[in-house]
Each structure stands twice: as structure tokens, then as C-alpha cells.
Amino acid sequence: MEYRVATTVEEALEALGGRDGSRPVAGGTDLAVVLADGLGAVPPLLVDVAGIPALQGVRRTADGIAIGPATTIAEIATRSDLPACLCQGARAIGSPQIRNLATIGGNVCNASPCGDTLSPLVALEAAFVLASRSGTRTVPAELFFVGPKKTVLGPGELLVEIRIASARLAGRSAFRMIGKRNGQAISQVNAAVWLALEGGVIREARVAVGSVAPVPLRLKGAEALLVGKTVRGLDVEPVLARAAAEIAPISDVRASLEYRRLVTGSLLRDALLEAAGI
CATH class of the missing domain: 3.30.390.50 (CO dehydrogenase flavoprotein, C-terminal domain)
Structure with a gap:
């Protein structure tokens, strides 16, 4: 298994799209367990996206709020400008050590039905922006999950933004x-x-x-x-x-x-x- 650190979204998309089975990783709190316990196929390439500035933080937009998927669960848990249900869900995840490492994008893309940010994001009518080398698309949170640990993410696609509208x-x-x-x-x-x-x-x-x-x-x-x-x-x-x-x-x-x-x-x-x- 090869490990590569991406510094930009474009670099990450190029790496993910260049080899079948490649996977992005940020905090790795779920993926590490899967790999350590042999619960899934070992990806040929892990692309570390945790340090990409464009994927970090929370910012106001003309339409609401945009959350970078590499934003840690710990930050989500303490934000005063996010809806209470999302902050409360983030606070329910793991331990302080896990919350400081895990990311909201990882919790979303892991797609466990018990994920504690998933039901808040569905209730808030969040939208997920997905990018690949061929372009971007936006998927409602309600339609993103298709089964336990399964999403609509295609090969080479990366979650690059979570949007919550002003009305919510x-x-x-x-x-x-x-x-x-x-x-x-x-x-x-x-x-x-x-x-x-x-x-x-x-x-x-x-x-x-x-x-x-x-x-x-x-x-x-x-x-x-x-x-x-x-x-x-x-x-x-x-x-x-x-x-x-x-x-x-x-x-x-x-x-x-x-x-x-x-x-x-x-x-x-x-x-x-x-x-x-x-």
C-alpha cells in the first residue's frame, strides 16, 4: 500500500483518479480499525487530504455555511455558528482524542447508519459537493447514503464541501x-x-x-x-x-x-x- 500526502484538492483528485481502489484519508479513525482488523480490502493508495487548506474550516457564504470535510469533529462540536443538533452530534462521537483527529467528512463518508453527524445533516437538509477529475456535482445528504457503509461516491470522487442553507x-x-x-x-x-x-x-x-x-x-x-x-x-x-x-x-x-x-x-x-x- 502506497501513502501520499496531497497539498491541494487538484493534487488529491489526480492521485485518486489515477489508480483504481485508491482512497482518501484524513483522521483515519475508522479506516485504521478496518485495516488493522482486516475487515476490508487494502487500498493500493491512500491519499492524505487532512492538510489541504481548502478542505478545512467553516465559513459563511451568501447562501448559508460551508464546512470543509477535513474539519475535525472537535471543532464542529464547539462552534457557536452551527445548528445545535450538529454540534451535539459531534460531541457524542468517541473520546476527546478521537474527536481531535476524526473529521466530519470521514464520519459522513464512512456512512455507518449510527454515525452521529449523519442524522443531523439529513435533518438540516445539507448538501454534499463531490469532485473528481471530470468535474463536480452536488448531492443532497438524504440521497448520499445508499446502504450501510455505502454512498453514491464514485471511483476517484472526493467530498470537498458540506453546505447548510441559511434557512436551516x-x-x-x-x-x-x-x-x-x-x-x-x-x-x-x-x-x-x-x-x-x-x-x-x-x-x-x-x-x-x-x-x-x-x-x-x-x-x-x-x-x-x-x-x-x-x-x-x-x-x-x-x-x-x-x-x-x-x-x-x-x-x-x-x-x-x-x-x-x-x-x-x-x-x-x-x-x-x-x-x-x-
Whole structure:
């Protein structure tokens, strides 16, 4: 396996597109485990993109906010200009050591259904800019994930930007997760809620959950039940019942199907109440 450090996006794309099976790496916190435990094919070339300035940091744009995929989870966790659900999701990942090394782009492209930034990004209607030697394209977060550990990324493509529109920055949001312990735990279930409130009424709602389907899942039925409801005296039970009908959890080493179905409602209730400010 060859290892190469890229200093520009163009250099990275040239390297990734020049050899089949090449993979980008930044923090490497997921990839290192895969390689050490022999859980996947060894790529012929690893292209280190962590030091590329264009892939780092958070910046304001005319349309909202752009996040560099090489931005560390630790930075995302402490930003005051990002939606609460995304910061809370970032804070739920691993340990301080892992968060200082791992990147948001790595969490996204690893595409684990339990990834703690994935459901917030779906709830926030984020868009992912993908680049290759042949050009760029923009994919909604909701359509980026196609299965466990699978995305629409093609050979030689690189995630170069995560965009969140101004409208999603203006709302209120919250994130909840549960794992087998209070820290450094992989989510058994997670949930993100984004609400736009106007005069105490929910004008728009977006709800997404993780680790209860093959991909982070947007709950459109639950959203529809929230729109038009007043925050005061909000009855969340019909929303939770609808959410339970939309998810498709499985049993695995972390939790049973029944447990996941049960706690999804509890997490959504807490996130809804926080986002609604009640």
C-alpha cells in the first residue's frame, strides 16, 4: 500500500483518479480499525487530504455555511455558528482524542447508519459537493447514503464541501443518542430534529434518525404531523407512533430490534421538546 500526502484538492483528485481502489484519508479513525482488523480490502493508495487548506474550516457564504470535510469533529462540536443538533452530534462521537483527529467528512463518508453527524445533516437538509477529475456535482445528504457503509461516491470522487442553507441555520434543533455507556460509545439509536417556529406554531419540521434503518432515515410522516401544531401543549404521542411505523430497525450486537424501536420514541420526544423550547 502506497501513502501520499496531497497539498491541494487538484493534487488529491489526480492521485485518486489515477489508480483504481485508491482512497482518501484524513483522521483515519475508522479506516485504521478496518485495516488493522482486516475487515476490508487494502487500498493500493491512500491519499492524505487532512492538510489541504481548502478542505478545512467553516465559513459563511451568501447562501448559508460551508464546512470543509477535513474539519475535525472537535471543532464542529464547539462552534457557536452551527445548528445545535450538529454540534451535539459531534460531541457524542468517541473520546476527546478521537474527536481531535476524526473529521466530519470521514464520519459522513464512512456512512455507518449510527454515525452521529449523519442524522443531523439529513435533518438540516445539507448538501454534499463531490469532485473528481471530470468535474463536480452536488448531492443532497438524504440521497448520499445508499446502504450501510455505502454512498453514491464514485471511483476517484472526493467530498470537498458540506453546505447548510441559511434557512436551516435560522431554525431550532436538537440531537439525542443512546449507547451502552455515557461516553465513547457507538450509538444504538440517534435522532435529530429541526423546527421552524413562527408565533408559537411549527411552520416546518425535519426529523431524522440513525441506526434504525440501513441509512440515516428522514421521517416524513412524523414531520407532517408536526407542521401547523402549536408548541404550547404539543402532543407528541401521535408523532412518536408515526415515527415507530416509519423505522426499520434490526437486531445486532449493540441492541435488539425491540429495544431500538422503544428508545427511538424516547429520544425523539426529548429532541422535539428541546427544539420546541418546552
